[in-house]
Amino acid sequence: MNIVVCIKQVPDANDVRIDPKTNTLIREGVKSIINPFDENAVEAALKIRDASDGKVTVITMGPPQATEALKTAIAMGADEAILISDRAFAGADTWATSYTLSQAIKKIGSYDLVLFGKQAIDGDTAQVGPGVAEFLDIPQITFAINIEMDGTKIRVKRQLEETTEIVESYLPVAVAVIKQINEPRMPSLKGQMRAKKMVIPSWNAGDIAADEKNIGLNGSPTQVVRIFTPAPRGKSELFEGKPEVIAKNLFNKLKGLKVI
Amino acid sequence: MDYLLTEEQKMIKDLARKISEEKVKPVRAELDETGRFPSELMKVFGEADLCGLYIAQEYGGFGGGCLEFCLATEEVSRICGGVGVTFAASALGCYPIVLFGTDEQKKKYLPPIASGKKLGAFGLTEANAGSDAGGIETTAKKDGDYYILNGTKQWITNGGEAEIYTVIAMTDKKRGSRGASAFILEKGTPGFTFGKKENKMGIRCSATRELVFQDCKIHKSQLLGKEGMGFIVAMKTLDRTRPGIGAQAVGIAQGAFEEALNYSRTRIQFGKPVSSFQGMQHILADMATQIEAARALVIATARTVDTGTDNISRDSAMCKLFSSDMAMKVTTDAVQVLGGYGYMKEYPVEKYMRDAKITQIYEGTNQIQRNVIALQLIKESAATK
Numbered sequence: 064m065n066i067v068v069c070i071k072q073v074p075d076a077n078d079v080r081i082d083p084k085t086n087t088l089i090r091e092g093v094k095s096i097i098n099p100f101d102e103n104a105v106e107a108a109l110k111i112r113d114a115s116d117g118k119v120t121v122i123t124m125g126p127p128q129a130t131e132a133l134k135t136a137i138a139m140g141a142d143e144a145i146l147i148s149d150r151a152f153a154g155a156d157t158w159a160t161s162y163t164l165s166q167a168i169k170k171i172g173s174y175d176l177v178l179f180g181k182q183a184i185d186g187d188t189a190q191v192g193p194g195v196a197e198f199l200d201i202p203q204i205t206f207a208i209n210i211e212m213d214g215t216k217i218r219v220k221r222q223l224e225e226t227t228e229i230v231e232s233y234l235p236v237a238v239a240v241i242k243q244i245n246e247p248r249m250p251s252l253k254g255q256m257r258a259k260k261m262v263i264p265s266w267n268a269g270d271i272a273a274d275e276k277n278i279g280l281n282g283s284p285t286q287v288v289r290i291f292t293p294a295p296r297g298k299s300e301l302f303e304g305k306p307e308v309i310a311k312n313l314f315n316k317l318k319g320l321k322v323i
Numbered sequence: 324m325d326y327l328l329t330e331e332q333k334m335i336k337d338l339a340r341k342i343s344e345e346k347v348k349p350v351r352a353e354l355d356e357t358g359r360f361p362s363e364l365m366k367v368f369g370e371a372d373l374c375g376l377y378i379a380q381e382y383g384g385f386g387g388g389c390l391e392f393c394l395a396t397e398e399v400s401r402i403c404g405g406v407g408v409t410f411a412a413s414a415l416g417c418y419p420i421v422l423f424g425t426d427e428q429k430k431k432y433l434p435p436i437a438s439g440k441k442l443g444a445f446g447l448t449e450a451n452a453g454s455d456a457g458g459i460e461t462t463a464k465k466d467g468d469y470y471i472l473n474g475t476k477q478w479i480t481n482g483g484e485a486e487i488y489t490v491i492a493m494t495d496k497k498r499g500s501r502g503a504s505a506f507i508l509e510k511g512t513p514g515f516t517f518g519k520k521e522n523k524m525g526i527r528c529s530a531t532r533e534l535v536f537q538d539c540k541i542h543k544s545q546l547l548g549k550e551g552m553g554f555i556v557a558m559k560t561l562d563r564t565r566p567g568i569g570a571q572a573v574g575i576a577q578g579a580f581e582e583a584l585n586y587s588r589t590r591i592q593f594g595k596p597v598s599s600f601q602g603m604q605h606i607l608a609d610m611a612t613q614i615e616a617a618r619a620l621v622i623a624t625a626r627t628v629d630t631g632t633d634n635i636s637r638d639s640a641m642c643k644l645f646s647s648d649m650a651m652k653v654t655t656d657a658v659q660v661l662g663g664y665g666y667m668k669e670y671p672v673e674k675y676m677r678d679a680k681i682t683q684i685y686e687g688t689n690q691i692q693r694n695v696i697a698l699q700l701i702k703e704s705a706a707t708k
Contacts, residue, residue: 249338251370251371251372259334
């Protein structure tokens with residue numbers, strides 16, 4: 064069982080401050096962490112490997128400092144890590160990122176399972192997992208809350224808003240996991256020492272045979288025109304009291320507005 | 324202060340801190356309130372390779388020593404004294420095996436402790452044998468290839484929760500302290516049961532129970548060292564684990580100090596943070612100075628233990644004595660800094676104060692530590708004349 068986990072390094076949300084003048088994130092001095100959902104994906108991969116056999120390879124597209132995120136995954140117990148890094152990748156949107164990661168996975172070659180966290184806590188798009196699956200032309204299963212391996216098949220429980228769904232697929236398959244799937248383990252001391260010594264290979268655009276038309280800012284269909292803080296909304300009305308009273312008042316109000 | 328720690332030692336400290344802050348802190352108040360034993364946390368420490376820091380690599384440990392163990396113990400105790408002692412008492416239970424075990428005993432008992440799958444415990448104290456360890460009444464009577472144990476050990480940390488126990492019992496009452504022997508006992512051995520969990524002032528989540536032996540028959544291969552070596556096993560073990568109590572005390576004091584410092588900066592009285600008042604500043608400065616002095620003593624003592632010297636009774640007694648008296652004072656001051664809020668359970672400082680008290684009592688009361696120190700001083704002085 065060869066498992067590839069795609070992770071992203073993000074700023075620690077507990078540590079984020081906003082520049083009051085520019086209304087943008089202050090990135091300097093903010094700690095970087097593995098995207099929390101991706102830690103769940105790493106944990107899921109380690110569990111599957113521990114129960115069977117095989118190898119967990121963690122990859123990320125990012126600047127050289129994203130190596131730290133890969134090393135955290137190694138310290139948790141992942142077997143190998145690869146940094147996908149090139150100035151030409153800068154400014155990639157989810158489409159170009161998905162393309163780039165899929166090229167790296169193709170270069171890795173043999174894989175049975177590609178795991179993702181549901182979404183990254185900085186961009187919150189949840190598009191890269193499905194995007195990679197499309198580029199690799201393999202099935203995708205999102206919102207996974209449980210994964211069972213059954214020989215050459217996988218059975219995944221999907222947590223949807225009002226229902227759960229059980230989906231089976233043949234391998235290889237891409238799966239995006241949600242937070243509730245597991246509790247990510249802490250890095251171990253031996254794992255940390257291994258991570259410290261490990262030299263993590265870095266692949267550039269040439270290494271993964273990426274078409275330059277598909278990568279970075281130039282390869283991104285999405286162009287960010289402007290970022291701004293929306294003006295505060297108008298006056299709001301607050302209902303107080305017992306839940307039954309609040310519900311009744313809200314109902315009457317909405318009825319009055321002809322919303323319901 | 325720079326203690327010239329190696330990269331590995333810094334890594335141990337950082338990892339123990341990370342786990343304590345992320346896993347222990349959210350549950351410490353609940354553990355204190357209910358007295359629930361933190362099994363799941365011990366599992367986390369085990370998986371992170373922190374349970375076998377002082378165990379040789381060939382037995383599944385990290386291959387460090389007393390210093391590595393103390394660094395981790397301080398960090399865990401900084402968040403919770405109860406979890407800290409649970410972590411440390413497992414080491415106390417298996418240190419006799421580290422020191423005196425045969426290769427076979429080590430192979431059997433150390434790897435599961437190193438991995439955190441099993442906990443250790445140490446059974447010396449009895450109802451009538453506390454500071455006077457010579458008063459032990461538990462007996463181990465030889466019967467062919469077996470020993471038959473009878474008696475009751477009291478206030479045994481990790482009692483009932485641990486799988487592996489080192490127990491001191493009299494094999495020859497007539498020989499007094501030379502008639503004691505050390506045995507390894509496994510939980511589940513017929514005739515080996517546990518009393519109720521004690522309800523304590525502090526370190527409340529740690530399990531403190533009686534070990535009860537009623538015609539408990541064990542094979543002679545469970546003897547640790549030789550017959551009659553029981554007290555040597557106990558004393559050599561305690562000499563090497565007392566710095567761990569020092570580290571626990573430093574951790575408890577550090578945790579309380581940080582709470583007090585933060586509070587003093589946010590509590591406004593007379594229109595200013597209370598930290599701006601000199602009376603408060605002097606308390607905080609004294610607290611920090613005393614903690615640092617104790618930490619330096621713990622680290623220096625642990626390093627002395629790690630040289631392998633036998634002559635450490637005095638140093639390890641000083642280390643335990645100074646650190647635990649310091650912790651009691653600093654945690655009491657922390658409550659004072661928080662004033663009325665400090666006395667309330669909404670804030671963690673009253674817990675730190677309750678947790679600190681035991682460090683002056685267990686692994687030898689501070690009065691016994693002073694005896695040990697004084698006796699050694701007099702001996703050394705007499706030897707030079």
